[in-house]
Each structure stands twice: as structure tokens, then as C-alpha cells.
Amino acid sequence: MSNRNTLLISAKLISLIAAIGLILPTGEAAKAATLRALNEGSVLSIFEECLNDGGALDTGKKPRPKPSDDAPWDHSQDSPNDGVDGDIIGGKDNRYELYGMSIKETVDSILVVLNGNMPLTGVEGTGADDGNTGWGDLFINLTDQDFTTASDAGDLFAVRFSPNSDSGAPEVGLYANVTAKSVTGENNGFSSIEAYNNAVVTRDCIPGLCEPSFGDLPATTTYFDQGQSLNSIASGEFIADIIYLSDSDLITAGYDLNQFDGNHNIAFKFDKSGICERDYCESVPEPGTVFGLATVGLIFASQISKRRRM
Known part of the structure; x- marks a missing residue:
């Protein structure tokens, strides 16, 4: 040639x-290529301070949508009849009943909605040391480890969202390098998940109607150590503030306010850049x-x- x-x-x-x-x-x-933080197999979990109910959302239940403002919400339905309020199990008047969790990932943020009968600031006049029993912290496990293993290694992320909780985190916000602890002792709660499960099926409960569950995970899941009651941040590094979301914010974000039957939607979002900076995000090809x-x-x-x- x-x-x-x-x-x-x-x-x-x-x-x-x-x-x-x-x-x-x-x-x-090119630098702003879309990054996905909540990959298939990520687990978000929440327990109340007394361990009277809890829930989890497993992102591996369906393919992950591309992060965007128009991305669909991912929901986890918890049993509506497994909250423990004294000897009463479940019911619309049960202060501790948790109904579900929803998440949505946009290009910049992760949005979370927790639905239950407990308000953001918890329940007053309880057997807790301070008279208030509230929400525990929201844990985010982006590893392939079970909860206790990830906690022992300090590989969890977590959000303290309740301003008056017994969390070991000093302020409301998103934390990295998190280890977990139990605050059920000071909240007159269950010493273990196993004890909670047993209470649900043996107290004032209609057989077959109030079987315990944790949303996407069964009550007997091996993801949690059944002999523990870890529900609060023990230590971690603050990496981002959270922003509370109003009903109008949720509607704008495409959320159905009646998705679950609880009395309260506890909603917030946080910037996910701190997660991505720690190499937990994957690139989504354009x-x-x-x-x-x-x-x-x-x-x-x-x-x-x-x-x-x-």
C-alpha cells in the first residue's frame, strides 16, 4: 500500500x-459519570431502641435502577403485626409497629422513608431510663458480610436521624467506619433478636397473623446474630449532614404518601459523595x-x- x-x-x-x-x-x-452506591446485595436495616420491632431492605431483591431523579422507589414491606407493645402484638394502636422502608438513589443523594406508628422523637412515658423510647439508627451495609462481621470490622455506614435517641453518634448525620452497639438495656427492651421473636409468637397474638419478620429478611435470618440486639451506632466518622423531607418533598420525588399504613413517614436524604469517596460506588456506563x-x-x-x- x-x-x-x-x-x-x-x-x-x-x-x-x-x-x-x-x-x-x-x-x-467524563468526571461526572453516574455512580451507584446501593449495589445489588446492599442491606439497609433499622431496629427501635427497645428492639420491639425492626425491618430491613435487601437491594438484591430486584435489579438496581440507574441513579436518577426519575428512578423508581424501592420498598420493603414489614409485617404489620409484629410490633411488641407490652403484652399486645401488632395493631394500628401499637406504638412500636413498623410497616416498611423505602429508598431511592439519585445521581447525588440517597433518599430514605421509614414508616411506622412511632414519631421521629419517639414515645414518652416508657420504661426507658430517660422515659423515652425511640428509633435506633439506620445501618447501611455495602459489603458482602453479615451484619455483626461488618460491624466488628468497622465496615458499616449508618445514619443517626432521631435528634433525641441514645445513639453513640454525637449528632444527626451520616457516618462511615461504623461499629454497632445495643441500647436495649437502658430502654427496657429485648436482650436479643431471639427473645423478640419468641415474644411475638407467645404473647397476646393471633396464631398465623402475627409472625415476626424484618421486611425483606425472615425473622430467623442469619444476616443478624440472633443472640445480639445491635441497634445503635457505637462509633463512627461523621461524613455528611442529612436533610429531612416534608410530604411535599416526597410527592415531588415521586413517593406515594400512602405506600404504607403507619401513622408517620420519617423521611430524609443525604449526599452520597462520602460513600463514593471510600470506593463503595460503582460506575454506571452512559x-x-x-x-x-x-x-x-x-x-x-x-x-x-x-x-x-x-
């Missing part, structure tokens, strides 16, 4: 690649990027084939 033909092919390739560059992310656009790279490959293959025929 002559030098002239080689130069012509090189010029064509340069022009074609430059044209394709228009559909490929470059500069700041359709244009995938198409562009595939096109480049086809062009090079085509031009090489032509050169061989010259």
Missing part, C-alpha cells in the same frame, strides 16, 4: 474519531459512551480490513 493511501486512511480515522468524540463524555462530563466505544471499534476493524485488501 502506498504512503499516500496510508495518509488518506489515517486522516479519515482522525476525522471519524473526532466526530465520535462529540457523543463521548469528555472533560468534566448509553452514549457504550455506543461510542462500540462505534470506534467497528471503525478501526473496518479500516484495518480495507488496508489488508489494498
Whole structure:
């Protein structure tokens, strides 16, 4: 093949690649590629301070949508008849009944809704040392470890969202490098998950109607150590504030306020950059990027084939 033909092919390739560059992310656009924090297999979990109910959402239950403002909400339905209020199990008047959890991931944030009969500040006039029993902390496990193993290694993230809880976190917010502890002792609660499970099925309960569960996880799950009652942050590193969400905020975000039957929607969001900076996020390819790279490959293959025929 002559030098002239080689130069012509090189010029064509340069022009074609430059044209394709228009559909490929470059500069700041490339740096801002979408990152997904809540990958398949992530588990979010919550227990009340007395361990009178709890729930979990397993993100591996269905394919993860691409993070965006229009992404659908992911829901976890907890049993409506497994909250323990003295000798009473379940019911609309049960102060400790937890109904479910919802999450949504956008490009920048993670939105969370907890639905139950307990208000944000908890229940007054209880057998707790301070007279108040409230929400524990929300734990986020992005590893493939069970809860206790991840806690012992300080590999959990967690959110203290209740301002007057017994959390070991000094202020409301998102924390990394988290270890967990139990605060059931000072809240006149159950010493273990096993004790809670036994109470649900042996107290004033209609057989078959009030079997315990933890949302996406069964009551006897091995994800939690059944002999423990870990429900609060013991230690961690503060990495982000949280923003409470109003009903109007939730409606704007596409959330159905009647998704669950509880009396309260406890809703908040937090920036996920602190999670991504710790290498827990995965990149989500942009359709244009995938198409562009595939096109480049086809062009090079085509031009090489032509050169061989010259």
C-alpha cells in the first residue's frame, strides 16, 4: 500500500474519531459519570431502641435502577403485626409497629422513608431510663458480610436521624467506619433478636397473623446474630449532614404518601459523595459512551480490513 493511501486512511480515522468524540463524555462530563452506591446485595436495616420491632431492605431483591431523579422507589414491606407493645402484638394502636422502608438513589443523594406508628422523637412515658423510647439508627451495609462481621470490622455506614435517641453518634448525620452497639438495656427492651421473636409468637397474638419478620429478611435470618440486639451506632466518622423531607418533598420525588399504613413517614436524604469517596460506588456506563466505544471499534476493524485488501 502506498504512503499516500496510508495518509488518506489515517486522516479519515482522525476525522471519524473526532466526530465520535462529540457523543463521548469528555472533560468534566467524563468526571461526572453516574455512580451507584446501593449495589445489588446492599442491606439497609433499622431496629427501635427497645428492639420491639425492626425491618430491613435487601437491594438484591430486584435489579438496581440507574441513579436518577426519575428512578423508581424501592420498598420493603414489614409485617404489620409484629410490633411488641407490652403484652399486645401488632395493631394500628401499637406504638412500636413498623410497616416498611423505602429508598431511592439519585445521581447525588440517597433518599430514605421509614414508616411506622412511632414519631421521629419517639414515645414518652416508657420504661426507658430517660422515659423515652425511640428509633435506633439506620445501618447501611455495602459489603458482602453479615451484619455483626461488618460491624466488628468497622465496615458499616449508618445514619443517626432521631435528634433525641441514645445513639453513640454525637449528632444527626451520616457516618462511615461504623461499629454497632445495643441500647436495649437502658430502654427496657429485648436482650436479643431471639427473645423478640419468641415474644411475638407467645404473647397476646393471633396464631398465623402475627409472625415476626424484618421486611425483606425472615425473622430467623442469619444476616443478624440472633443472640445480639445491635441497634445503635457505637462509633463512627461523621461524613455528611442529612436533610429531612416534608410530604411535599416526597410527592415531588415521586413517593406515594400512602405506600404504607403507619401513622408517620420519617423521611430524609443525604449526599452520597462520602460513600463514593471510600470506593463503595460503582460506575454506571452512559448509553452514549457504550455506543461510542462500540462505534470506534467497528471503525478501526473496518479500516484495518480495507488496508489488508489494498
